[in-house]
Amino acid sequence: MSTPVKYEYLISKSGDLLFSVTVGTLAYFLNERDNPRAQNGKTLLELVSRARQRKIQQRETNRKLDDQVHLGQAYPEITTVSTGGPVYTTDILTATKGFNFYQITKVVRQFLNKAYGTDIQFYQQLDKKPDYFICDAFNDPCIDTAVQFKVPFAITCTGMLYQDINVPYINGLGTTHHATSEHMTLWERFQHKYVDLIKTLWYIYPELKELDQYRQAYGMTSLGLNRFKQWDNGLKLINTYFGFFPPQIMSPLTHMIGPVITARQRTLSEQEAVFLNTHKRVAYVAFGQIIKPSKHEIELLFSGLLDQMEHQRLDGILWVGLKKQIQTLEAEDPLLVWQFNTTQSGHVIQPPLLSHALFQRHVFMPPWTSQFSVLQHSATVLFVSHGGAESANEATFNGVPILVHPYVGDQRLVGRALTLAGVARTHERADCTFELLRQHINELLVDEDGSVGRNLTRMKTLAQIGSKRKTFAADLV
Incomplete structure (x- = not known):
């Protein structure tokens, strides 16, 4: 009989998720305090709970807990462990009040970059090398660590943030009110596909360059303007369902697995x-x-x-x-x-x-x-x-x-x-x-x-x- 895999679930300050399986450990990093993506963590807790039903044992770890552990309280079979405080050290809405799409993108990238160093240090100092990672789409340190360790990984997101098969009629940027190009004029299509994309890259180029400097400092490979370069061989788990977004082609590594609705809903007060x-x-x-x-x-x-x-x-x-x-x-x-x-x-x-x-x-x-x-x-x-x-x-x-x-x-x-x-x-x-x-x-x-x-x-x-x-x-x- 094979040795049972034990689990350890960690809550991360950088948001985002790391779900790593080792011979004796599963590390699971959840979202930070007051992060609007905290629901992503609840989604993965539900998935981990499903995996847990396969009679997998777990062990506890000692780390300082913060107030995000309440997300794991509905799952008594999961031990949640904090690894730090919030990424957004100020109110993100106040910090971006009156900003346009490009300015907001820049500010969010700045917050994520500031958290990169402490996050990557924590991931690299894990006492056991994980065999598998599950990372939130915005958790670059998690994805980079998986690539550095040369272990397989999955990426979670609430929507099709990255199209591993190009679908030109889908509008992925938040710069137009059109979900697809079907009802756009020729000029609107050109504006969105080229002008808006170039403007976005121009705004966040300093932050992408800074991110690569962080990567190089910790032994990672620079990615330039394409932070999605490492995603091609990763499993993409999308918390949505067919019919929610316009139809599009997906690769064998992209799966819609939602909506992930927890079976443990609180009743009305x-x-x-x-x-x-x-x-x-x-x-x-x-x-x-x-x-x-x-x-x-x-x-x-x-x-x-x-x-x-x-x-x-x-x-x-x-x-x-x-x-x-x-x-x-x-x-x-x-x-x-x-x-x-x-x-x-x-x-x-x-x-x-x-x-x-x-x-x-x-x-x-x-x-x-x-x-x-x-x-x-x-x-x-x-x-x-x-x-x-x-x-x-x-x-x-x-x-x-x-x-x-x-x-x-x-x-x-x-x-x-x-x-x-x-x-x-x-x-x-x-x-x-x-x-x-x-x-x-x-x-x-x-x-x-x-x-x-x-x-x-x-x-x-x-x-x-x-x-x-x-x-x-x-x-x-």
Whole structure:
């Protein structure tokens, strides 16, 4: 009988994931504190749990724990171990406020570069050489270490970040509202394929050069402008499903293994259950852990939802974290005045807003919710989201239409893909008006031709079928 493989699961500060199997150890690096990609870690915990069901033993290790270990609490068979603090040492949204796509890309790359040295040192000093790595797509130290150790590796991502087979009609950059080139003019295609790409490389060239300097300092090979050069021989595990993004060719090393939905969902709290059970048509609003909507965004979105309530298409609003953000904005500006305007009414409200009648009866603002359970409830008829891939997976899995209000990262790409699939509407935050918002919500809730309902049924079926593939992902690993 072969010696059982033992497992050790580590939580990494650089985010991102390392999942390494050795004769006696499996190291599993999760995401850092307050990182919007923390859902990626939960995904891999679920996959590791599936692998764990193959009667594999584990051992513990002693390292300083940080507050990300709670992600592993739902998996008692997994020991989570911290390797450090956050990559983003400041609020990433504050640091990039008002920035365009190219500037945001540059700032994110700067944060990742700063973490490279400490991360690569930790990986290179592992007490046992791993036999396999699973790395998040943005964890260059993890991928570089796997290449340096000459061991196989897998890369995880929530979308098709890298096309190992070129698909020219897919728009991968976040610089256009078109998911594909199908409806683009010749000039728009040229602009996106060449001009936007050159501008992106021009903005981040100093950071890519700096990254290569870090690589050389730790004995790695320089990659130049193509940081994806090392990906060709790696297994790509994409936490999405067929039908979510436009069709495209994939290599034998690329697999859609999602949506990875944990089987250990938290149930509704007593307050959540009471609110949802006493309403029939609720809009659920959530923008993730780090996004804080501005005063204008709160006024715009609430006006749009209030308008739907006045037309009896909604009878309640569940908005996660709104109470704290309102209190923060009012504390920062004592002269602040709130304005909400619908097609039937207008409201000018002096602080404190939370004491106004509008927020007393049909608006529930908890600091945190059991999101999957909220989306699963029959009273939830609309999800207003930032467009995070994990949130989109949970919404389509439960058949809830999505109004995407994107902020950073791949959220615009997710919004465009779901709009193309017919289950969402998306807009640019800077250009959105009440009229556009009202039109989008009407299209999702009224659904005059029934197309949204049909598309939701189709996507729900595809998502629920795709959710079975997490066991297949464990088999691939």
